[in-house]
Amino acid sequence: MPLPAGVETVTVSSGVPMTLPDGTWIQGKLTFTFVDLATVAEDDFAFGGGVEVDLVDGEWSVTLVANDATGINPSGGAYMVTPEFTNAPNWDPRYVQLLKASPSVKFADVVIPDPIAATYTVLADPSTLLAKAQNLADVPDKAAARTALGLGSAAQQATSAFDASGAAAAALAAAVGDAASKYVALTGNQVILGEKTFNDAIPVLPATNPAFDNQAARKAYVDAMSAVVGAVTVSGAASSGKVLTATSSSAATWQTPSGGGGSADRTARVRIVDDSLVANWAEPGSTWTIAQTSAATKLQCSIAASAGDRIELYPNFMRVGGFYMDWALLDSAGAIAVFASTESASQPPEGNPALYPSLSFSYATSADEFTVGAEHLAGGLATIALVYRGTGSGRAYAHTSYPFRLRLKNIAAQPA
Structure with a gap:
């Protein structure tokens, strides 16, 4: 139907x-x-x-x-x-x-x-089905009703007892005033004296920010204000042993101090051994490329740093082939930013002399050094990688028999 x-x-x-x-x-x-x-x-x-x-x-x-x-x-x-x-x-x-x-x-x-x-909608008001007397005034014979209910004269009260100037009215006014001084009003303004303790829960404040002195502040407001100091946005969590460190002209993060102030130098190291030793590196031609193993592990190391810190690197590995190689400081996105041999973003034509692909030359080597800028930091870390370019064949070994090792040391900023 x-x-x-x-x-x-x-x-x-x-x-x-x-x-x-x-x-x-x-x-x-x-x-x-x-x-x-x-x-x-x-x-x-x-x-x-x-x-x-x-x-x-x-x-x-x-x-x-x-x-x-x-x-x-x-x-x-x-x-x-x-x-x-x-x-x-x-x-x-x-x-x-x-x-x-x-x-x-x-x-x-x-x-x-x-x-x-x-x-549900009530179709018939049940209150009208039976007659109901709200007051004795609704009863036709009031005296008979009082007698039947055993009320006597108890149902009668002189209204003069509640006159605004009477004793009952005065007592009522006193009771209202007493309640106002002992209980918290649900609406309107009220001055509350003394210290109040909440045992079971923390009071919830309105979802608005304080507008003048002595107003309470919500946790969300305090957190937001703690994250902004002037025009500088602060990230990370403050804790014992960390200091506020600038990462750019408008940002800072809580970091463990790296060097300086009489503290020990910070170091970081990697040991990479997952290369298969089967294939040479791909030919990048004229493009400088970050070296990686056959398992796609990049030959690089990261260390906690701040803008202005100096990072020294100490490599230990074996290489073969004709590729030009150099060390590079990466930017915050992981791209090559500074070459060790040119000490700038300018690309070296044949790489780092200490890594030159010919055994007919003698070498005088020492630890290379980079100075970190704010643009080189990613999550408070600076990264240095082995990079290469050229044609032909070659690779750096990173195998259990011939490990690739790289140690970094943060010697902090140059003293004033």
Whole structure:
């Protein structure tokens, strides 16, 4: 039987097939249940119970009376959707509220985890079904009523006792004043004296920031102000042993001091041994490239640093082939920023003399050194890498038999 023409409905559907996490169509049925009995008086229509919808290849569609249909009682609420799936058991019921303003909806757009209570409209006020006397004045024979109830004269009270100038009124005013001095008002301004202790929970303040002196400040406001000092944004967490260190002209971070101030030099080291020794490095041509092993491990090392710190490097490895090599300080994005041999971003034509690919020359070597700038820091770390360019073949060894080792030492900024 079709629904009456005047009753608004909503069609809810799966939209796309419902599936298991691996894409398998869900099989079974859904049952939509409103209340046990609902009415639409304007259409002389009553309905209730559940509607079963079978899933076909994971898809389904059903048209139901809108939860807010005109004249529906109860109004609002939601349909309980009970899944009975053969290949996906133990699903909990869900709920959908179908509103006449949206005559066609998709299940995934309206499903909610919790029920919504419907509101019943009282058709007849039960208070009018039996006569009820609010006061003795409503009773035709007041004297008979007092006698029947055994009240005597107790139900009578002279109104003069509550005269504004009488003793009762004065006592009432005193009680109101006493309460105002002992209890916290729910509205309006009030001055509270003395220290107050909250045992079970910290009071929750309004979601606004303080506007003048002596106003309480929320944790969120304090945290936000702690992160900004003047025009400098501060990141990281302050703790014992850390100092606020500038990373740019408008940013700083809490870091462990590196060198200086009489403290020991900071060091960092890597030992890389995951190269297969099977293939040479790829030919980069004229482009300087960060060297890496066959397992894609970059031949580089990082150390905690601050802008102005000087980093010394002490390499220990074996190489072969004709590639030009050099050491490079990387920028915050991991790209080559400064070459050791040119001490700038200018690219050296044949790399670092100490790494020149010919055994016919003698070498005089020492530790290379870089000075860190704010643009070279990523998360408070400076990174130095082995880089190469050229054609032909070659590589640096990084194997268990021939490890690649690189040690960095932060000797802090140049003293004034």
